[in-house]
Amino acid sequence: MSRHTLLLLLVALVTACTTSPLNRRQVVFYSESEMARQGEQAYREMQSELPVTPNASEITYVQCVADYVIEALDPNLRNGVNWEVTVFDDPQANAFALPGGKIGVYNGLLNVAFNQHQLAAVIAHEVGHVLANHSNERASQSALRNVGITAARVLGASDTAIEAVDYGARLGLLLPFNRTQESEADSIGIMLMADAGFDPEQSVALWENMSAEGGPRQPEFLSTHPSPASRMADLRARMEAALVARADAQAKGINPDCVPGIIN
Ligand SMILES: [Zn+2]
Structure with a gap:
């Protein structure tokens, strides 16, 4: 048996096969706590490097919508995770959610998401990426391409190897989703926003606004996301x-009432 084959076998041993919330088979081998640690670290760095909105009504509004979405999560996911929301002062129409429950919204999104339902569509989509362990999956895929690093962790876990693994997990936070x-995330998101009492039809309107935004400064959110046609098909389905x-949700008395404040 060649050394290479041995390493591959070792990788197979530590590779955890799981399934996504939609029953797709996934390869994820970073622990949830490791991904949460990386997510929190990246989030704190962003908070220290990017300006946070000075507009208190924006924060209240975004927090209100996010709270409804988080409240609609399965209690295990809601209670076991320290969910946080930050509104960054940035003209991009964009948002993200990191493992560990760290949500970021750029206030430029509020010029494209015209009401609470449309904002909920974006936040629920981003939370969908977290629920489905997509960062872990990306990190695991990139590490699989670098078998040596993973095997090093199994074999000896020297400091250098651990650093390399850390880097792999970090990379998972940076790579665009496929x-x-x-x-x-669209499929999970539309159900989550609906469970939270928001109008799912508004998800379609939101993505239409995003497309119309286009022009010379296309929202980054669109650049790494699927074509509007395939997105609409997923949502319609x-x-x-x-x-x-x-x-x-409405029958249970869940009727979100988040009001956009005055936007600078
Ligand atoms: Zn996405």
Whole structure:
């Protein structure tokens, strides 16, 4: 057996096969706590490097929408995770959520997401990426391409190897999501926003606004995301179920009332 084969076998041993919330098989081998640690570290760096909005009403509004979305999560996911929301002062129409429950919204998004339902569509989509362990999956895929690093961790875990593994996990936070992951986040997101009492039809309107925004300064959010046509198809496929979920939420008295403040 060659050394290379041995390393591959070792990788196979530590590779955890799991399934996404939509039952897609995934390779994820970083622990949840490791990903949460990396997510929190990246989040704190962003908070120290990027300006936070000076507009208190923006923070109240975004926090209100995020709170409804988080409240709709399965109690295990809601309670076991320290969810946080930060509104950055940045003209990009963009948002993100990192492992460990760290949500970031750029206030430029508020010029494109015209109401609480559209903002909820974006936040629920980003939370969908976290629920489906997409960062872990990206990190694991990039590490698989670098078998040596992973095997080094198994064999001896020298400081250098651990640093390399840390780097792999960090890389998972930086790489763009692939189309499969995007469509999964859309599918999870539309159900989550509906469970939170928001109008799922508004997710379609939001992505239409995003497309119309286009022009010379296209929102970054679009550049790494699927074509509007495939996105609409994913959303439409879930719409009937999402409308039922929203009606259920409303029947339970869940009616979000987040009001956009005055936007600078
Ligand atoms: Zn996405």
